[in-house]
Structures are given as C-alpha cells and as structure tokens.
Amino acid sequence: MKLTIIKIGGNVVDNPTLRENFLNDFAQIPSPKILVHGGGKIATQVAVKLDVETVMVEGRRITDKAMLDVVTMVYGGLVNKTLVAQLQSRGVNTIGLTGADAGVILSKKRPVKEIDYGFVGDIEKVNNAFIDSLLKQNLVPIFAPLTFDKEGNMLNTNADTQAQAIAVAMAKDYEVNLVYCFEKKGVLTDVDDDNSVIPELQKPYYEQLKTDGAIHTGMIPKLDNAFKAISEGVSQVTICHAAEVRLAVNEGTAGTKIV
Numbered sequence: 001m002k003l004t005i006i007k008i009g010g011n012v013v014d015n016p017t018l019r020e021n022f023l024n025d026f027a028q029i030p031s032p033k034i035l036v037h038g039g040g041k042i043a044t045q046v047a048v049k050l051d052v053e054t055v056m057v058e059g060r061r062i063t064d065k066a067m068l069d070v071v072t073m074v075y076g077g078l079v080n081k082t083l084v085a086q087l088q089s090r091g092v093n094t095i096g097l098t099g100a101d102a103g104v105i106l107s108k109k110r111p112v113k114e115i116d117y118g119f120v121g122d123i124e125k126v127n128n129a130f131i132d133s134l135l136k137q138n139l140v141p142i143f144a145p146l147t148f149d150k151e152g153n154m155l156n157t158n159a160d161t162q163a164q165a166i167a168v169a170m171a172k173d174y175e176v177n178l179v180y181c182f183e184k185k186g187v188l189t190d191v192d193d194d195n196s197v198i199p200e201l202q203k204p205y206y207e208q209l210k211t212d213g214a215i216h217t218g219m220i221p222k223l224d225n226a227f228k229a230i231s232e233g234v235s236q237v238t239i240c241h242a243a244e245v246r247l248a249v250n251e252g253t254a255g256t257k258i259v
Ligand SMILES: Nc1ncnc2c1ncn2[C@@H]1O[C@H](COP(=O)(O)OP(=O)(O)O)[C@@H](O)[C@H]1O
Pocket: 008, 009, 010, 011, 038, 040, 059, 160, 181, 182, 183, 184, 186, 187, 188, 189, 190, 191, 214, 215, 216, 217, 218, 219, 220, 222
C-alpha cells in the first residue's frame, strides 16, 4: 500500500500565501498521508522577541535550555497546533504530535564533541506500529520537529532528518513516497535561477556540485537525508516547490527526483 509523507520547511510555514495554497493541495492528496513540519524561521523570530540568541552550526540550531523552551513552544505548540486546526477546517482529520507523544520517536542527546549542540536529539527509534495504528483510524499525523530521551528531556531535531527517519520506519509496511517541499523549484545548479532545476540527481553528481559550491547550507543536510531515505527502502524521494506538491505526488513530474 502507498503512503505519502510530505515535509514542509519554515519558509513555507511562515509565508501566508504559500502556506494556504500548500494546505489546500495537501488536503486533496489521497490518504494515508503524513505531514512533517519545520519552523526554524519562526523559532528564530520568537527567540528575538524573548531575547534568546540564535546560533546555527552546519544547519543545526545550538539548543541551550532557553532555546529548548522556545522551540518546544513554537514547534510543539504554535506551529503544530495551527497546522492541525487549519487542516481540520479543510476536512482533514489531523492529529498533531511531537516525538514524545506516545513515545513515538525516541532520541539520544547528541554527544558533545568539538561542538556542544545542547538539547539536540539524534533519532534512535521510530514506533512505526503506533503511526500505522493512527493511519488505520483514518487520522493524518502531523509531526513537530521535537523528540525526547529517556532522561525526561524534550530534544530539538532537524525536521528533514525527522521526515527521513519516519519514512524509513514506515517503509517496512508501505510503499513510501517522501516529498520535501520548500520555496525553490528543486535542487538547482544555480541557486538564484529557478530554471536550473536538476530533474534527477544521483550521488556522484551531488558530490561534484557540493565540491563546486553549487549545493550548500540547508540543501546539504536535506540531500544527505534524501539519499539515506532512498538507500534504506523508501520508494521515491522528491525535492520540490511547495506549490508543486500535487504534481510531485500525482505525476512525479515536479522538482528533483533522487535516484
Ligand atoms: N543548489 C541548491 N538548490 C536549491 N537550494 C539550495 C541549493 N544550495 C543551497 N540551497 C539553499 O538551501 C535552502 C533550503 O534549505 P533549508 O533552508 O534548510 O530549507 P527548509 O527550511 O525548507 O528545510 C534554500 O533556501 C537555498 O537557499
């Protein structure tokens, strides 16, 4: 059986037009389906208001106790519950979850090496049977990028990684189609030119573009996760513009396909 897993990033969540159109499209995608959201941009804005400094290293947020409080409020509360309500109004029976709810995504606090990331979690286990039980009740799970550990901590977890881990876990029982939606038309050879979409991306070309500096910043962890998903049993992985999500899901003709 097919399962569609869509990830949306902070630039989509934070843009009213993009978000509204995306939610209309998401509502039309056949179930079973899962939504994973980010929200890094909103967390940074709220942190400014609360006088908490944002530090990012290689696309990951250094999460001290004050920042953990911010991301728990923003991802687990504001963003997650707003998306739940907005999809409910479109007739989609959503249930919003962090990884701590029902113990669905267990993590380990990232060990301190050269860098102390603070309360950042590396995923150890996804309870795919629990997620499956939600899907079998015709619910649509919406995951916030938060996990938990056995010591009672909430942990901040990159949303691209969370989507990959959920997709890999669900691939045991489903033919999973994982779609990363963001604000560009796909993986580009020139990041400033939306007409330079790479239709199909293989690992060697990715490595070359990375070396050349054409692929950088947030696209690197996204692609590392995309290739991991494909190598661990996910049937299809696409990176595309949020406005093209239905094309990507229904026709497989939008954005960049990872092969
Ligand atoms: N070759 C590339 N093609 C497209 N985007 C790229 C590329 N290289 C770097 N990027 C950057 O990666 C960003 C996407 O990563 P990120 O900001 O983490 O997305 P999200 O928040 O949606 O997960 C784009 O906004 C773009 O600035």
